[in-house]
Amino acid sequence: MSSDSANAEGSLDALLSEERRFAPSAAFRARAVLSDAGVYALATADREAYWAGWASELHWFSRWREVLKWKPPFAQWFAGGKLNVSYNCLDRHVQEGHANRVALFWEGEPGDTRTYTYGELLAEVCRFANGLKGLGVKKGDRVTIYLPMIPEVVVAMLACTRIGAIHSVVFGGFSPESLSDRNNDAAAKVLVTADGGWRRGTVVPLKANADEALAKSPTIEHVVVVSRGGSLSEQVGVSLRPGRDHWYHDLIATASDVCPAESMDAEDTLFILYTSGTTGKPKGVMHTTGGYLTQVYATTKSVFDLHDDDVYWCTADVGWITGHSYVVYGPLSNRAQVVIYEGGPDWPDRGRLWQICERYGVTVFYTAPTAIRSFMRWGEEWPEKSDLSKLRLLGTVGEPINPEAWIWYHETIGARRCPIVDTWWQTETGGIMITPLPGITETKPGTATLPFPGIDIAILNEKGEPTSAGYLAITSPWPSMLRGVWGDEERYRKTYWSQWKDVYFAGDGAKRDEDGYYWILGRVDDVLNVAGHRIGTMEVESALVDHPAVAESAVVGKKHDIKGEALAAFVTLKEKHAGSDALMKELREHVGKKIGAIAKPDLIVFTADLPKTRSGKIMRRLLRDIAEGRAVGDTTTLADPAVVRKLQTQYQED
Ligand code: WT7
Numbered sequence: 001m002s003s004d005s006a007n008a009e010g011s012l013d014a015l016l017s018e019e020r021r022f023a024p025s026a027a028f029r030a031r032a033v034l035s036d037a038g039v040y041a042l043a044t045a046d047r048e049a050y051w052a053g054w055a056s057e058l059h060w061f062s063r064w065r066e067v068l069k070w071k072p073p074f075a076q077w078f079a080g081g082k083l084n085v086s087y088n089c090l091d092r093h094v095q096e097g098h099a100n101r102v103a104l105f106w107e108g109e110p111g112d113t114r115t116y117t118y119g120e121l122l123a124e125v126c127r128f129a130n131g132l133k134g135l136g137v138k139k140g141d142r143v144t145i146y147l148p149m150i151p152e153v154v155v156a157m158l159a160c161t162r163i164g165a166i167h168s169v170v171f172g173g174f175s176p177e178s179l180s181d182r183n184n185d186a187a188a189k190v191l192v193t194a195d196g197g198w199r200r201g202t203v204v205p206l207k208a209n210a211d212e213a214l215a216k217s218p219t220i221e222h223v224v225v226v227s228r229g230g231s232l233s234e235q236v237g238v239s240l241r242p243g244r245d246h247w248y249h250d251l252i253a254t255a256s257d258v259c260p261a262e263s264m265d266a267e268d269t270l271f272i273l274y275t276s277g278t279t280g281k282p283k284g285v286m287h288t289t290g291g292y293l294t295q296v297y298a299t300t301k302s303v304f305d306l307h308d309d310d311v312y313w314c315t316a317d318v319g320w321i322t323g324h325s326y327v328v329y330g331p332l333s334n335r336a337q338v339v340i341y342e343g344g345p346d347w348p349d350r351g352r353l354w355q356i357c358e359r360y361g362v363t364v365f366y367t368a369p370t371a372i373r374s375f376m377r378w379g380e381e382w383p384e385k386s387d388l389s390k391l392r393l394l395g396t397v398g399e400p401i402n403p404e405a406w407i408w409y410h411e412t413i414g415a416r417r418c419p420i421v422d423t424w425w426q427t428e429t430g431g432i433m434i435t436p437l438p439g440i441t442e443t444k445p446g447t448a449t450l451p452f453p454g455i456d457i458a459i460l461n462e463k464g465e466p467t468s469a470g471y472l473a474i475t476s477p478w479p480s481m482l483r484g485v486w487g488d489e490e491r492y493r494k495t496y497w498s499q500w501k502d503v504y505f506a507g508d509g510a511k512r513d514e515d516g517y518y519w520i521l522g523r524v525d526d527v528l529n530v531a532g533h534r535i536g537t538m539e540v541e542s543a544l545v546d547h548p549a550v551a552e553s554a555v556v557g558k559k560h561d562i563k564g565e566a567l568a569a570f571v572t573l574k575e576k577h578a579g580s581d582a583l584m585k586e587l588r589e590h591v592g593k594k595i596g597a598i599a600k601p602d603l604i605v606f607t608a609d610l611p612k613t614r615s616g617k618i619m620r621r622l623l624r625d626i627a628e629g630r631a632v633g634d635t636t637t638l639a640d641p642a643v644v645r646k647l648q649t650q651y652q653e654d
Helices: 003-016 026-031 038-045 047-055 085-098 118-134 151-163 176-186 206-214 230-235 248-253 290-303 321-333 352-360 369-378 403-413 489-497 537-545 581-594 620-628 642-653
Strands: 066-071 074-079 102-107 113-117 142-146 166-169 190-194 197-199 202-204 222-226 245-247 269-275 283-288 311-314 337-341 364-367 393-397 420-423 457-460 469-474 504-512 518-523 527-530 533-536 550-560 564-573 603-606
Touching: 038 047, 047 066, 047 074, 047 290, 074 290, 085 118, 085 151, 085 290, 085 321, 102 118, 102 151, 102 352, 113 118, 118 151, 118 248, 142 151, 142 176, 142 206, 151 166, 151 190, 151 269, 151 321, 166 176, 176 206, 176 269, 176 283, 176 581, 190 206, 206 222, 222 248, 245 248, 269 321, 283 290, 290 321, 311 321, 311 352, 321 337, 337 352, 369 403, 369 564, 393 403, 403 420, 457 504, 489 504, 518 527, 527 550, 527 564, 533 537, 537 550, 537 564, 537 581, 550 620, 564 581, 564 620, 581 603, 603 642, 620 642
Parallel strands: 102 337, 142 166, 142 190, 166 269, 190 222, 222 245, 311 337, 311 364, 364 393, 393 420, 564 603
Antiparallel strands: 066 074, 102 113, 197 202, 269 283, 457 469, 469 504, 504 518, 527 533, 550 564
16 A cells, blocks of 8 residues: 555544444434345345345336346446436426426525426426537537536536436536547537636636637537526626527527437446546546436435435535536435535635525535535634524535544534434445445444445455455446446556456555444545545646646645645756746646646645656655655665755755
């Protein structure tokens, strides 16, 4: 294991001495979707029957022939089955008499609001689906979605699934270059964007960014532009290129609100979502239809214990997998009432999220540890100003949660009444994999506890032997597993299936305790987790080296109180360039421009040399030691040990 996880292990020992236990209350258990621990044994006894049971709760145009075909590393779930995701999220509920039930409570950052019932959402999705068809979008075509958190982002995703187009949602904070890279990799035909969105009182100029990307996106034939509305649309002038660009409102104005849902094969691709890996280029993680919907449906219902009267809010942006699975597909397939908020959590003040909880009567709240640490720092006075008494269940995702934040969440937000579900999963797993079941599991702060029923997890060493501390592995195929990397089968095999035979390598270190609970130690590869978002160090290094002054760079993680991890970049400059504060600023901006603001390094250290082995490999382990300000490990394999000494003195001076 890398030194990262060795360090994580140090703090884990402290975690493991955590003695506090939190059992579900009798009242919670009495009403819970799942309250009988027998569900674990039931699922283990016949995994395929267990998952088929969940799949049967969805609507199928025709039933599958076989639950699972497994030719490692390729799985097919519910082969031969036909279904449609938007049908399962909308039509089914409307037909069952729920046309007037609220699907979305939306709130914009400036305070504007919109509510969509299931009936209204279905009509809007049909109109936009017809609009897309009118632009020539066909089954299997790729559509890039680059939108803020407004209802149209949900409409656009569902409209794609309705006609069998494959969506690729690109987070609105990504740069034009990231957007064009993704357009090109997927060979997308249509781009859906907006004039802009609000973030902390300022406008994110999405169409302007998109225009920059479009200059380098030759496969895009049409662009649909949503007018965000209100003062934003008055402020932001956008130019539409005739023939290519269309206003969303014009497109749907004449479109019919009837659009039959395409019958999709269970294994047809539903979406692509790009995520960072260990190379400079993000990979397009592919998910398919039947298995994905089954697992996100099942986990949303049982992990978030959804009941008819719940108001559910997952704060993630739909640009990430959490937004796909637990803002859109999981909740809507469960007929949930979903809250969506456009803007920043501290805008106009630090009580915004709690005001929203009170306004809509939120009962289930799902967020990230990094957000919880910010709330903690802002102080209890903010949540105390709002009535949070409707909350009954809390969730976290994205990174290990430190017990201090867990306890604060439990006491200050949950008033000691709400169970907390700490859910471990990944873009690649599609749905939740390790999690408490809130009516069953006794939780301990800091652990995601046990695999969801029907999920097989193990901790293995390098040789693939079971151990209690090592690499996290998934030992059987699961319904919402990724089916590949778009256009790169070799990368799929190599990244996930080459470590051991027929076992999935998650890229995380983990430890199991005496209760069999899993404690996640963090990534073991060159991927960092900054504020719950995955950033590949190679990607940031390529962005830095792209700057004309930079000769070479190495990026490592550095502990951060709020973000969990922050980026530290060690940079060597080309001749005739000298390090300065101005250049530091310029480099940060450059990374922001190449990738997006989330990838800007917190710290840049200029150095004459980087520590390398005799074969020329940069020793990141030593850079991590330097960035953390701790004793530098073994330097005997260095080509020139003096480099590290110099860096250390310099770093201390900085
Ligand atoms: C990586 C996946 C899944 C949605 C958000 C992130 C880390 C995720 C937990 C958790 C400890 C966690 C892992 C994982 N992670 N959830 N509950 N406890 N670590 O998705 O960007 O694909 O990142 O996030 O390191 O591998 P992602």
